[in-house]
Amino acid sequence: MILASASGAGNAVLGLGLATAGAYAVPAVFARRITDGAGRTSLIVAWLLHAVVLGWTLLGEPARFGFGPALSVTAWLVLTVYAVESRMFPLLRARWALSGLGALAVLLALVFPGSPLHVEGSATLFALHLALGIASYGLFAAALVHAWLMTRAERQMRQAAEPQSGMPLLTLERLTLRFVTAGFVLLTATLLAGIFFGELIYGRAWRWDHKTIFSLLSWVTFLVLILGRARFGWRGRTALRWLYAGSALLLLAYVGSRFVLEVVLGRTPS
Template sequence: MILPSASPLGWLLALATAAAYALAAALAPRTATGRGQLAIMAPAWTLHGAALVWGLLGSTPHFGFAAALSMTAWLVLTTYAVERQLFPQMRARWVLCALGGAAVLVAALFPGRPLHVSASPWLPLHLTLGIACYGLFAAAVVHAWLMSRAERQMRLAADSHSGMPLLTLERLTFRFVTAGFVLLSATLVAGWLFSEQLYGRAWLWDHKAVFSLLAWITFAVLLLGRSRFGWRGRSAVRVLYAGTALLLLAYVGSRFVMEVVLGRAA
């Protein structure tokens, strides 16, 4: 089975982006100010955005599971750039640079299938809602990981290296979860009501729909448990991880199986 690969320009952008992320990760510890660290990450962020645009609007537009992951990583990095302005003490550059570099290379290796020119004009909006939802939950997972690490280090009376108070991380985590849940709800409702206009067929209870609904239920239980029963800490983080894993299986997992394992369009 021969898998499609990115164009030469796509590979050039991907390699340049990965190199820029590696350089940003190497230089960031030598930069004292938050603005200085953002400045050295700006070229990588810009190149990453250019690689995404080329994949969607280039000579042969493609989209697939790897492109969705790359867009998610770019949105998480965008969120980090904004948060650095509000919380200069936040430190997660190594993880995010590695995430961005890996995602853009995977997207070049597996660019996905060509986009159909006959697709509904509303399909890009539906995909945008879905990708934004992925980005918000990915940001929540990053903050939950920082929160868990800070909690462990606090119990050991050591520096957490997160640079932010534990309660602030917890509030940010659930704000991202709430926003992601709203977008996930909108995405599911739009897919259910306008499936024929978007995809040319009625709503199907396939693996993508089932996993998406299971993820929605998991996040709903998490938010309800936090508001009614005060869920927090490890238990809440585990539910968040479970819901995010189900959401990944819904689109990224199913498209990976279709594109890579089975070698055909989803």
């Protein structure tokens, strides 16, 4: 745990992490009391500090990874997507929720920093495989954020209230499916790399474990969603149920299994 580390590097990461969480907390806690400009500035500062913390953790000596850093990277990628979209849709309103997500993810990564990475196969292929997996997590997480915005907008419309998402409902739906499709492509590439190059990446052949099974189940679920949308025009709650199911399975695939190993069982994953 970084919080228990007495090393200079550990203290530096701890200080940066707490500063990042504090910057994220400003627009999350004081959403109604600060101006849009101040909230945006705080979020940008937090996003930049978050990138530094991730770089220090993933590229430092020794590089560490686990369920905490995985969630932290995912949150950072979601915030990156939000930063791009907020330029195209200035009225997009999700800053307070995403700020809270960012603060929580950073704190989790500080408390549960994972274990040092030991690469037995090709370091280049391992890095590529890890990047593909993380990117697919980020895209599916972005799809979940848009699904949440879409659900909130539909509820407000049923209550005859003005939608607060800042984005048309059909646009939200279209973007949600696009993120799902992009995430599915990267998840497919991740699984294929593991199947065909497992020995080169990990120094061992592909094996059936909890991570593999849940990953394949999530892949099948997302495939059904994409085909159901294309063939039967699935929309609304039906599509969202499949999205939530696939995302839950994908979460269990890596984050869930690592959480059980690192926290519940107190073991260092191999």
